Amino acid sequence: MTRYAVIGTPISHSKSPLIHRLFAEQTNQDVQYEAIEVQADDFDSFVTDFFAANGGGLNVTVPHKERAHKIAQLLAPNAKLAGAVNTLYLNKENVLCGDNTDGRGLVRDIQNNHEIQIAGKRVLVIGAGGAVRGALVALIDAKPATLTIVNRTLEKAEQLRLIFEIQLAIETSSFEQLDGEFDLVINGTSLGLSGETPPILASHLSPNACCYDMMYGNEDTAFVAWAKNNGAVKALDGLGMLVEQAAESFLLWRGVRPETEPVISKLRNQ
């Protein structure tokens, strides 16, 4: 039995132990996965001790993703750019490796589960915080026609443009100056936590627009409700992203990619 865990604070609400238990059952892997509350001051020693005791891998969540990025000795290129790590493991040479599976999870959910092709689409990303940073490399790799980042604080969008504008020109805008219409609109702000929606207009949605909220909830999130009321053809929440990023971590650790669809269904019906 190999031990895995997600560490963060707060952590008691985490669905990751259930997701990984379902993955392990489905793929017949002998793993144990728990959620462990770890405070910032204890983070480095916890990680060191966990791997010294033959731990198989860690997921890292709020507020430790930036610290995990700092202590990883070998970073996947996307994690390096994102400045954040959500998956830690030791490679064969016992080097602590850091990856970020959030963006791959987002893109897989959009493209594989919801059958929305990103290639050639005009994509609007709302927000410029950690959630968006973690997603941009994978979104750019999916080859949208255009990528626009709109954020309350324009400078933060500008900073992301400078970091991520490698293969694709990135537009940035404030909400007030946002112009044009978009085929895929992804909400990466934390506004949903207070039941609010970002101030974008129905006129920013193209006739076939799909909206995606990186957050999820038992009820429609505020942004999903907004999208349904404002003519989006699809209004999707981030539950699938959660399961897909977990599957990407499981793949890194175990070399097997679990089926995500039954796990998403199970969580949806809980």
Ligand code: ATR
């Ligand atoms: P996370 O790591 O979850 O992305 P974050 O780094 O604090 O959290 O980023 C939160 C995002 O939500 C930011 O884009 C933030 O906009 P600012 O960069 O201008 O702060 C956005 N956000 C939070 N509250 C907001 C509000 N009331 N109106 C508009 N945007 C808001």
